[in-house]
């Protein structure tokens with residue numbers, strides 16, 4: 001390796017950045033900035049003004065070494081593969097690009113930042129512009145640029161550069177532009193203390209997974225990769241959504257105290273684990289857990305859940321490129337059926353599409369201009385009947401091992417319910433013929449998460465055993481607010497009167513047909529909304545295991561008649577913010593420690 005690493009660095013002032021808190025917890029650690037495909041960017045060091053010229057020389061020396069390396073490779077490969085080696089000529093043009101070299105030099109001077117981090121940042125800008133072009137040629141060139149930039153960085157910092165997230169040693173806080181649900185599911189929990197992303201929102205599946213996995217997270221911090229570099233020391237506050245770069249000793253002490261206080265509250269809630277989820281006037285609410293992995297099964301017991309109200313089965317297979325066989329699925333579902341409590345487990349059939357694609361998604365779900373309005377959930381299952389039947393058969397087989405329910409995602413009307421129920425009936429007939437055991441009285445319900453289903457809940461109710469309202473999607477579709485888009489996050493209002501009215505309609509349709517109605521969207525896990533949901537007459541709340549003790553505590557402080565009075569009071573209120581304020585007032589009176 002050529003130039004030695006510059007070891008001078010300067011102290012920095014504390015910087016506070018505010019995003020959206022999506023997963024609670026306070027952590028402090030060194031940052032690893034992750035680029036596309038889990039590649040990390042080099043550590044950023046600030047350099048003293050007097051070493052700037054030396055730093056620029058160091059940069060040019062690394063460029064020169066990279067140039068000769070590529071030239072050598074070109075000669076060698078031309079002999080071996082002939083014409084195909086022409087790609088190295090493109091690489092040479094890239095490494096010699098005067099615009100890039102000038103920009104790096106300018107930025108080193110202006111920002112007093114080390115050469116490797118500056119160079120990587122400049123290249124990243126080019127790569128991101130290329131990736132935005134919907135053209136395969138340019139997308140391929142962007143990976144060539146990654147390739148070259150990593151050679152240059154290696155010449156600047158030596159073999160110590162952890163090129164991949166997996167190579168990072170020790171604990172760290174991940175910073176990325178965005179993370180997919182499968183990136184999050186694949187995180188090494190022993191190393192990743194928390195994460196922060198430039199894009200993202202509270203109800204994205206990445207955020208839902210972070211909460212489920214107990215990884216503190218903050219999203220919607222545009223441009224943080226320009227402010228925070230790998231190796232820097234930060235505090236991530238997953239309660240308020242703050243990121244603090246280079247915290248002072250005073251800030252560090254303040255956060256240590258806050259962490260102690262929050263941990264004490266979590267610990268104190270353990271004492272109510274085995275108590276019923278019952279209001280002060282004696283109404284029992286079924287409190288279940290949302291899970292998505294076999295490893296989550298112990299959480300049912302440890303969180304005090306009565307069962308599983310939503311098993312997101314598609315999470316199980318996000319990191320693979322193929323779909324599992326019936327036997328493989330049956331094994332996973334049987335384990336859940338055996339572990340679930342007295343209310344059992346409700347398996348939601350695959351809700352693929354939207355932001356949830358299999359690792360090798362290209363083969364299963366084609367890319368779509370509007371994936372959330374496209375081929376998703378039950379739509380995929382009804383058109384890929386063989387895949388749907390395999391899953392239904394596996395769920396039915398699990399029903400012989402415990403209390404099992406099944407529900408369909410993204411139902412938009414009664415027609416889809418009939419088609420899905422017919423396929424279930426066919427699977428049952430097959431199992432009878434094959435003498436395979438299952439429970440014929442298995443409860444079958446639907447997610448109410450598409451406005452057309454909510455409006456026609458009275459028509460759907462006679463054909464199902466229960467409703468589970470998916471507020472994450474119901475709010476997104478009712479209000480035309482993309483649940484992943486941080487630029488419209490403030491328009492995503494769970495207390496909008498349209499949402500309250502839809503809830504009322506769905507719950508009264510359920511009651512008129514003697515079926516139960518629950519909520520399994522993220523709204524059920526936010527203690528602010530519990531008085532509203534209880535006042536509306538909800539029977540079940542299904543929430544992430546981490547939020548479960550807080551929700552139980554909130555329910556235990558409430559009186560149903562007071563909740564019903566709140567609903568009556570807000571019924572003609574047009575302003576969602578005022579409705580939220582009324583709920584906050586009630587929460588602050590009854591469980592202030594949960595809302596602070």
Ligand code: PEP
Pocket residue numbers: 208310312351449469470471472473474520521522
């Ligand atoms: C919902 O939409 O509220 C829901 C629970 O399903 P998901 O978040 O998986 O779309």
Ligand code: MG
Pocket residue numbers: 409449470472473
């Ligand atoms: Mg949904």
